[in-house]
Amino acid sequence: MRTAVKGARTMETFTCTKCLQVLSISEQAKWRPTRCRPCIYKAQKEWRYNNPEQMAKAVARTKRQHLRIRQEALAIYSGDPPRCACCGETELTFLALDHIEGGGTAEFLRLGVAGSSFYAFLRNNGWPPGIQVLCHNCNQAKGSHGKCPHVLSNPN
Ligand SMILES: [Zn+2]
Ligand SMILES: [Zn+2]
Numbered sequence: 001m002r003t004a005v006k007g008a009r010t011m012e013t014f015t016c017t018k019c020l021q022v023l024s025i026s027e028q029a030k031w032r033p034t035r036c037r038p039c040i041y042k043a044q045k046e047w048r049y050n051n052p053e054q055m056a057k058a059v060a061r062t063k064r065q066h067l068r069i070r071q072e073a074l075a076i077y078s079g080d081p082p083r084c085a086c087c088g089e090t091e092l093t094f095l096a097l098d099h100i101e102g103g104g105t106a107e108f109l110r111l112g113v114a115g116s117s118f119y120a121f122l123r124n125n126g127w128p129p130g131i132q133v134l135c136h137n138c139n140q141a142k143g144s145h146g147k148c149p150h151v152l153s154n155p156n
């Protein structure tokens, strides 16, 4: 259904198959929706409620995938086994990616890519340079003081 709006532009609309509301399709939509957002959320909620086992499996799968891609990223940017570029910490739980200033990832970080999607983003972009592996201690110290105390006490 096409409804004319101001000027030459037209706006696509659709009818939610559940609540029968007529809504406009957002310009970002990649496909024609069949239900409105609240109806989709409600259906998802009901599905989760009715399928707790599948839900738990799906959550575990996402967790495993996240862990795998995280380990892959740490190994790419650090080595095997991954370690903190500053203090040499090797405990995976403490390690995270750190953006080296002036690196090519500044552009990506500006886009607001964070968390697990950041790892996926890096992989999808062929692991761009400008990333190092730091432990949370060194990362935080670098973030609040500009330099980690390790570096300050040991300039080499
Ligand atoms: Zn609806
Ligand atoms: Zn460290």
Ligand SMILES: [Zn+2]
Pocket (backbone or CB within 6 Å): 086, 087, 137, 138, 148, 149, 150, 151
């Ligand atoms: Zn350090």
